[in-house]
Structures are given as structure tokens and as C-alpha cells.
Amino acid sequence: MCLAIPGKVVGVSEENGLRMGRVDFGGVIKRVCLDYVPEVELGDYTIVHVGFALSKIDEAEAVRTLEVFRQMGVLEEELADGDEAFARAAAAPQSSCPDGSCAPK
Amino acid sequence: MKYLTEFRNGEIAQRMAREIHAITTRPWKIMEVCGGQTHSIIKNGIDQMLPAGVEMIHGPGCPVCVTPLELIDKALAIAAQPGVIFCSFGDMLRVPGTDADLFQIKGAGGDVRVVYSPLDAVELAAKNPDKQVVFFGVGFETTAPANAMSVHVARRRGLSNFSLLVSHVLVPPAISAILDSPGNKVQAFLLAGHVCSVMGYWEYPPIAEKYKIPLIVTGFEPLDLLDGIRRAILQLEAGMHEVENAYERIVTYDGNQPAQKLLAEVFEVTDRAWRGIGVIPRSGWRLAPAYQDFDAEARFHITGIHTQESSLCRAGDVLRGAIKPAECAAFGKECTPRHPLGATMVSSEGACAAYYNYGRFLSAEDLATAGSGLTHA
Amino acid sequence: MPEQAGAPAPTAGVPDFSNWSCPLPLVGYPTIVMGHGGGGKLGNELVEHLFLPAFRNPALENLGDAAVLNLGGVGANVARLAMSTDSFVVQPLFFPGGSIGELAVNGTVNDLSVSGAIPKYLSASFILEEGFPLAQLAAIVEAMAAAAKAAGVAIVTGDTKVVERGHGDGCYINTAGIGVLREGIEVGPHRARPGDAILVSGTIGDHGMAIMSVREGLEFESQIRSDCAALNGLIAAVLDAAGPAVHAMRDPTRGGLASTLTEIAQASSVGIEISESRLPVRTEVQSACELLGLDPVYVANEGKAVFFVAPDAADLVLATLRAHPLGRDAAIIGQVTAEHKGMLVARTAMGANRVIAQQIGEQLPRIC
Numbered sequence: 001m002c003l004a005i006p007g008k009v010v011g012v013s014e015e016n017g018l019r020m021g022r023v024d025f026g027g028v029i030k031r032v033c034l035d036y037v038p039e040v041e042l043g044d045y046t047i048v049h050v051g052f053a054l055s056k057i058d059e060a061e062a063v064r065t066l067e068v069f070r071q072m073g074v075l076e077e078e079l080a081d082g083d084e085a086f087a088r089a090a091a092a093p094q095s096s097c098p099d100g101s102c103a104p105k
Numbered sequence: 106m107k108y109l110t111e112f113r114n115g116e117i118a119q120r121m122a123r124e125i126h127a128i129t130t131r132p133w134k135i136m137e138v139c140g141g142q143t144h145s146i147i148k149n150g151i152d153q154m155l156p157a158g159v160e161m162i163h164g165p166g167c168p169v170c171v172t173p174l175e176l177i178d179k180a181l182a183i184a185a186q187p188g189v190i191f192c193s194f195g196d197m198l199r200v201p202g203t204d205a206d207l208f209q210i211k212g213a214g215g216d217v218r219v220v221y222s223p224l225d226a227v228e229l230a231a232k233n234p235d236k237q238v239v240f241f242g243v244g245f246e247t248t249a250p251a252n253a254m255s256v257h258v259a260r261r262r263g264l265s266n267f268s269l270l271v272s273h274v275l276v277p278p279a280i281s282a283i284l285d286s287p288g289n290k291v292q293a294f295l296l297a298g299h300v301c302s303v304m305g306y307w308e309y310p311p312i313a314e315k316y317k318i319p320l321i322v323t324g325f326e327p328l329d330l331l332d333g334i335r336r337a338i339l340q341l342e343a344g345m346h347e348v349e350n351a352y353e354r355i356v357t358y359d360g361n362q363p364a365q366k367l368l369a370e371v372f373e374v375t376d377r378a379w380r381g382i383g384v385i386p387r388s389g390w391r392l393a394p395a396y397q398d399f400d401a402e403a404r405f406h407i408t409g410i411h412t413q414e415s416s417l418c419r420a421g422d423v424l425r426g427a428i429k430p431a432e433c434a435a436f437g438k439e440c441t442p443r444h445p446l447g448a449t450m451v452s453s454e455g456a457c458a459a460y461y462n463y464g465r466f467l468s469a470e471d472l473a474t475a476g477s478g479l480t481h482a
Numbered sequence: 483m484p485e486q487a488g489a490p491a492p493t494a495g496v497p498d499f500s501n502w503s504c505p506l507p508l509v510g511y512p513t514i515v516m517g518h519g520g521g522g523k524l525g526n527e528l529v530e531h532l533f534l535p536a537f538r539n540p541a542l543e544n545l546g547d548a549a550v551l552n553l554g555g556v557g558a559n560v561a562r563l564a565m566s567t568d569s570f571v572v573q574p575l576f577f578p579g580g581s582i583g584e585l586a587v588n589g590t591v592n593d594l595s596v597s598g599a600i601p602k603y604l605s606a607s608f609i610l611e612e613g614f615p616l617a618q619l620a621a622i623v624e625a626m627a628a629a630a631k632a633a634g635v636a637i638v639t640g641d642t643k644v645v646e647r648g649h650g651d652g653c654y655i656n657t658a659g660i661g662v663l664r665e666g667i668e669v670g671p672h673r674a675r676p677g678d679a680i681l682v683s684g685t686i687g688d689h690g691m692a693i694m695s696v697r698e699g700l701e702f703e704s705q706i707r708s709d710c711a712a713l714n715g716l717i718a719a720v721l722d723a724a725g726p727a728v729h730a731m732r733d734p735t736r737g738g739l740a741s742t743l744t745e746i747a748q749a750s751s752v753g754i755e756i757s758e759s760r761l762p763v764r765t766e767v768q769s770a771c772e773l774l775g776l777d778p779v780y781v782a783n784e785g786k787a788v789f790f791v792a793p794d795a796a797d798l799v800l801a802t803l804r805a806h807p808l809g810r811d812a813a814i815i816g817q818v819t820a821e822h823k824g825m826l827v828a829r830t831a832m833g834a835n836r837v838i839a840q841q842i843g844e845q846l847p848r849i850c
Binding site: 106109113114115118119147148149150151153154192195218219220221225327442443461462463464 | 523524698699700759768769772774775825827830831832833834835836837839
Binding site: 002003016017018033052054061072 | 124141302353364
């Protein structure tokens with residue numbers, strides 16, 4: 001219900017009484033209303049849904065969360081029996097190279 | 106994209122799935138409320154990665170799916186009128202009303218436009234003073250702040266030719282209704298992360314307490330979903346029933362205060378009919394008396410609507426999580442994305458559409474073994 | 483579809499659906515809707531249930547990008563030509579990376595090229611709206627001249643009509659093209675075989691997202707530019723290198739890569755498996771798709787080709803593509819299988835599989 005994506009504020013202005021911003025989503029810049037996030041400033045990351053910033057992204061928290069995820073299951077070797085889909089997933093190539101030059105895992 | 110792509114890492118996802126396998130000793134049924142989460146689960150095959158006993162039940166968190174048929178028919182009637190510019194999110198364009206959808210109204214000459222944001226509709230009202238501009242304001246609490254701002258701005262700019270056709274629905278009453286329904290099998294919920302970015306999660310501890318059920322605020326990317334599922338299972342295995350926040354980089358307990366303030370000013374709680382489910386008391390928002398003059402339903406006085414749902418459509422059962430889409434007799438036969446009978450087959454996040462579009466009509470075995478011959482790739 | 487022996491003449495102006503051989507007459511949409519032009523199922527239905535039964539002939543039935551024509555002659559003088567036509571109705575007329583002019587020339591050049599023909603001559607017909615500024619028409623025509631020169635084709639005939647103000651969106655262009663089929667090359671959507679490697683010549687989604695970036699209601703700032711280009715040089719290089727090892731080629735325009743691959747899978751009665759992590763997508767195009775809730779596999783391209791080649795020729799074709807300026811980002815993205823005929827299955831980064839279904843009409847931006 002909520003397609004909201006993270007972007008970086010690269011410009012702040014006022015239009016028609018609203019605090020507006022230019023937000024950079026991976027190279028694509030969109031005009032976004034910042035009225036609901038007065039704490040978000042130039043250079044901050046925020047989550048945007050239908051042209052409105054709803055929340056400031058806590059960058060330290062994001063990094064911490066990702067680190068926790070990275071540490072998970074590192075010691076696990078056994079796979080559950082009969083879990084075919086998972087076994088395939090474990091064996092699938094993890095290439096993210098569009099030119100195909102990375103070798104499969 | 107920063108803070109997005111990292112949470113889709115396949116290798117970390119597989120490790121997290123291993124972790125879930127390690128901690129699960131019994132079968133569990135977990136519901137994700139939000140349609141966006143359903144879409145992500147099916148598209149990424151998250152459910153294929155879980156232990157066999159863990160079942161994801163797909164909830165009614167698709168605002169497109171649950172918009173009442175009567176309101177769709179009113180939208181169609183308004184959009185068909187000359188002098189009206191009817192603006193909507195793309196999702197709504199193919200939702201079937203009793204006789205037609207917005208696409209067909211456009212084909213017949215109605216001025217129907219897709220916009221990205223409700224503020225775009227307000228701009229259209231400013232640029233076209235001789236037309237009535239109507240915005241179809243559907244959504245859960247995530248979208249409500251945007252819709253609230255649109256009428257707030259329209260009022261401030263004196264745009265009397267702008268109006269909102271409102272159909273907002275709320276998550277906490279839906280969760281309670283599901284838990285109250287006889288035959289409920291859901292044992293834990295993944296709460297909609299972006300709804301909570303607006304509302305916080307202060308509404309949920311009473312629900313967790315009353316029904317003794319774990320509630321996990323969860324995001325949308327594969328790693329976030331796996332983490333929410335993992336935490337739900339940890340609690341279930343330990344017999345706990347607490348509210349947990351697994352989306353801390355975005356969600357706080359109190360939520361977005363400025364948004365909640367404007368929401369309280371522009372909207373008031375009302376009973377709401379959920380398509381396929383029925384009326385859930387106090388489960389929706391309508392415009393507050395101070396903003397009634399921006400209500401499209403009041404402005405356009407549409408009468409004579411006779412709604413008629415397809416008798417074959419079991420969207421309600423799907424939305425309640427009672428059946429999986431593939432269990433509906435019409436799935437893939439009379440009802441396909443090409444000829445949808447109900448909204449769940451039309452909306453990009455409706456469970457039926459997700460199942461159909463991501464190939465769940467292939468047997469699980471066929472889908473699982475597809476691609477095993479990929480050599481070059 | 484079974485052959486139809488002499489249908490009775492329809493009542494004037496009213497198509498008689500009941501006599502058509504196809505069991506699924508057009509239902510649900512009594513008028514044309516935008517989705518009929520979207521490159522997906524609705525458009526295909528119109529071809530299958532309206533145009534094909536009405537016009538039926540062997541050259542049409544292959545439903546390739548160009549029609550292969552035998553014009554008679556004897557022995558070495560047998561003339562095998564390919565003919566193609568395309569209409570261009572893009573809005574806005576000028577967009578980052580090009581205009582309707584380049585599209586009109588390159589689109590038809592590409593349709594001929596992917597059918598194994600060397601494009602030679604084009605016609606150009608214009609339907610112009612009363613009040614359309616001449617300066618814009620001049621810019622469009624100049625762009626067409628430049629594109630034709632770059633592609634090595636000549637625009638040899640044309641037509642102009644004007645419609646009243648309010649009809650015609652400024653400028654519509656139709657181009658039809660003729661090309662000479664290369665000796666020894668037989669390509670077509672029905673010729674893909676299990677085991678064939680599938681390649682794409684470069685990044686997908688550039689054109690469609692360039693258009694989106696300037697579309698009213700959805701605009702955004704970006705560096706995304708249309709990839710509009712003539713592919714005859716690139717394709718000639720591939721055919722020179724690999725010849726009969728190339729079984730099928732297509733340019734994935736409206737409906738994107740997904741529609742093209744699905745159509746070939748259906749025409750050849752094969753299944754297709756691709757790996758999502760192998761699809762070349764520019765970061766900005768991916769971001770723009772995230773923003774609007776779109777999937778790059780459904781987004782239009784105007785300067786890319788997909789190739790279905792015999793497995794042992796895959797590396798050679800890849801190297802040939804990458805050596806060409808228009809093929810630097812080429813990649814092998816998957817292969818043809820005998821399983822799940824007619825369906826396109828993708829391996830996701832998670833290691834799970836998903837079917838990529840053919841879209842219905844246009845892809846719509848979503849909030850959910």
C-alpha cells in the first residue's frame with residue numbers, strides 16, 4: 001500500500017506557502033513536499049511517498065541494521081530437509097555484473 | 106539507490122533464511138497486512154525461502170482492492186461528466202466497477218489523468234479554473250497526509266474547483282476485525298512499515314495485549330521482510346506477544362507528529378465498507394465538517410448507483426486470508442488480469458494479481474525447477 | 483486458427499464477430515482504449531481477432547517485425563524483399579535524446595534489420611494538425627534526414643495530410659520500408675530453439691523512462707536519454723560473424739523486453755529463462771522505475787535488439803556486439819528451454835523464480 005523510497009535532499013525552497021525540496025533518488029530528481037518533516041535538511045535522507053517526505057532516515061540505524069543482517073546465519077551450515085527452493089537459492093549465481101563478466105558462485 | 110539496494114542483497118537474504126530455519130520448530134501462520142509487502146514477498150519469492158511449516162497469509166492491505174464498489178461506480182460517474190478533470194493514482198485505472206473501469210471512461214471521452222502526487226491535481230485545479238478537478242483519494246494512513254495536504258492547500262489558495270473523493274481505510278481496526286472473525290488462523294502480524302512511519306506504533310500495544318499476539322513493524326525490502334518474519338517466529342516460539350519495531354531506520358514510536366496533526370484537522374473517523382469484507386466500524390476516515398465543502402461525493406450528488414459484484418469473485422475470502430488466490434475456482438480461468446472479476450486481480454499488489462503475474466499458477470514444483478538449466482546466466 | 487472459407491459480407495460498418503474463426507471474440511472493450519496501443523495483450527488481441535482474420539495471407543501470418551515477400555523471378559534473380567511499416571504517435575514530440583523524427587526512421591529501419599533484411603528505402607507519411615508550428619515540423623524533418631543518412635537509407639516517397647485543430651496531437655508520422663533479405667539468413671520469431679542463448683545489445687528501459695521524465699503529471703529531472711538508434715550496422719556485424727547461428731532477432735519497443743521475449747516464446751512454442759542480475763539497466767533508469775513503481779522489463783526501448791543464437795555462437799555474438807559502439811553494454815541474459823512453453827521465467831537475486839507475465843496494456847505508475 002505504500003510505495004515509498006529513500007532519497008537525498010539536494011535543494012530546499014518555499015512554494016505557495018509549502019516547504020518543498022528537490023530530492024535525489026539515485027540520479028533521478030523529483031520535487032517533493034517537505035512540510036511534514038521540518039527536521040529534514042539539505043543533505044539528509046528521507047522516505048518519500050506520492051510526492052511527500054514522511055520520515056527522516058536514521059542513517060546510523062540503517063548501517064547498524066544492515067550489519068546485524070550481515071552477521072546472521074554465518075555459522076549455519078545445515079539446510080532444512082526437503083527445502084528445495086532454498087537449496088537452489090544457495091547454489092544460485094550471485095552475479096550483479098550486467099556485462100556477465102563475473103563468475104557464478 | 107542508497108538505503109534501498111543494500112536491503113535486497115541475495116546472499117544476506119539466504120543467510121537470514123537459514124537463520125529462520127534454525128529457530129523454527131513448529132508450524133506458524135503469519136499475516137502481512139500491507140499489499141506492498143504481499144507484492145514484495147511474492148515477487149521476490151520470500152515465501153519460497155521459508156521453512157515448510159511457516160505460512161504467510163496475505164491480508165487486506167491493498168487500498169485499491171478494498172475501495173467499496175459503490176465508490177468506484179461514483180468515481181466513474183463523476184469522471185464521465187463533461188467539465189471534469191478526474192485525477193487518480195495509476196493503480197485505480199483498471200479496477201472494475203459494476204459496468205466499466207476508469208480506462209473505459211477515458212476511452213469514451215472522459216478526462217481521466219494519472220498523477221504522481223495529489224499536489225499535481227491541485228496544480229491542475231489552479232491552471233484550469235473553468236473545470237472541476239476531482240482527486241480520487243484512496244489509501245491507508247500512508248497516503249492520507251498527502252491527501253490531507255491537498256485539501257488544506259486548495260482551501261488556502263481558494264481553489265473552489267478542487268474536490269476530493271475520499272476512501273481512506275485504517276490498519277488497526279482491520280487487524281482487530283481479522284482477529285475477531287470466527288475461524289481466524291493468524292498467529293502474528295507484520296505491521297505495515299510505511300503506515301507506521303506516519304502513525305507510529307503507539308496504537309498497537311493494546312491489540313497485542315488483548316489478543317496475545319506478536320506484532321512486528323516491518324519494512325518492504327527482502328531483508329526487512331525476512332527480519333520481520335524472523336522476529337515474529339522468535340516471539341511465537343517463546344510464547345511472547347509484544348509489539349516490536351523491525352524498521353527502526355524509518356519508524357519511531359510516536360510517528361510523524363506534524364502529519365498526525367493535520368490528519369486530525371482534515372479527517373474524522375467513520376465506519377467504512379471494505380469491498381469483499383463488509384463494514385468494519387470506525388475503520389475509515391472522511392473529511393471533517395470544516396472541510397466538507399471539498400468532498401466530491403457531496404459536490405456531485407451522484408445517485409442511482411446499483412452495484413453488482415461478480416458472483417464468482419472470492420476477493421473477500423482472499424482479503425481475509427481465508428483462501429489463497431489459486432484456491433478460487435475462477436482463478437486463471439474466468440478471472441485473469443486481462444478479464445478481472447475483482448479488485449484483487451487488478452491491483453498490482455492485490456494477492457490474486459501477484460499470484461498470477463509471478464507465476465503461481467505453475468505448480469510450485471514447476472516454478473521451483475524452472476531455470477535450473479541456466480548455464481550462461 | 484482454422485482457415486475460414488468465405489465469410490458472408492458484414493452489414494456496412496458493423497463487424498460480424500460471430501463468423502470469425504477465432505473462438506474468443508473481442509469482449510470487454512467496445513471502443514478503443516489506450517491499452518490497445520501498449521504493446522501488450524490488448525494490442526495482440528486486436529491483431530489476432532480483427533486484422534489477421536480480415537487481411538489473412540501467408541506473408542502476414544508469421545507476424546514478424548517485417549513481412550518476407552517473394553516477388554517472382556527465376557533462379558539467381560529471385561527477389562526476396564522484406565517490407566515493414568510503423569506509425570509514430572509519441573507525446574511529447576521532442577524528448578531527451580530525440581524526437582518523433584528519429585523514431586520514425588529508426589523504428590522502420592530496425593524492424594527490417596531484425597528480420598534479416600538490409601534496409602533500403604522508406605516512405606514517410608505525415609498527418610499534421612492544423613496550427614502545428616512549421617518550425618517544429620522543420621526540426622522533425624531535419625532529424626529524419628539526419629537519421630536516414632546515418633542509417634544509409636533513402637526516403638523516396640511520402641504524403642501529407644492535415645486534420646482540423648483538436649485532432650492529431652500536432653504530428654503523426656507513418657513510415658513504411660523495404661529491404662533486401664540477406665542470402666542464407668532465415669530469422670523469425672518462430673525459430674527459437676531449446677538451448678539457444680539469449681542476448682540483449684545493451685541497457686533496457688532508457689527510452690520509456692526518458693519519455694516518462696517529461697510526461698505531464700509524472701515529470702522528473704534526470705540524465706536519462708532515449709536510446710533511439712538505427713541498428714542495421716550492429717545487426718549486419720552480428721550476421722556477418724555468426725550467420726545462420728542467429729535464429730531470431732527483435733527490437734523490444736512498446737511493451738519492453740518482457741513482451742518481446744514472451745511473443746517469441748509463444749511463436750516458437752518454447753520457454754525462456756533469464757537471470758535478473760544479468761539484465762543491463764542504467765542506475766538512473768532503475769531509480770526512475772523505483773520512483774514510479776515500474777518494472778524495467780516492461781519499459782520501451784528504441785535502440786536495442788535481442789538475439790536468439792545457437793549456444794556455441796553465444797560468445798562470438800557477445801564479442802561482436804561489444805565491439806560495436808551501440809553494443810558496448812551487451813549481455814547474455816538467459817536461454818531457451820523446452821519447459822513451460824510460452825512463458826518467461828526469471829531467476830531473481832533472491833534465488834527464487836518468478837514468471838514475468840505479459841502486461842495487459844500500458845504499464846501504469848503505482849502508489850502501492
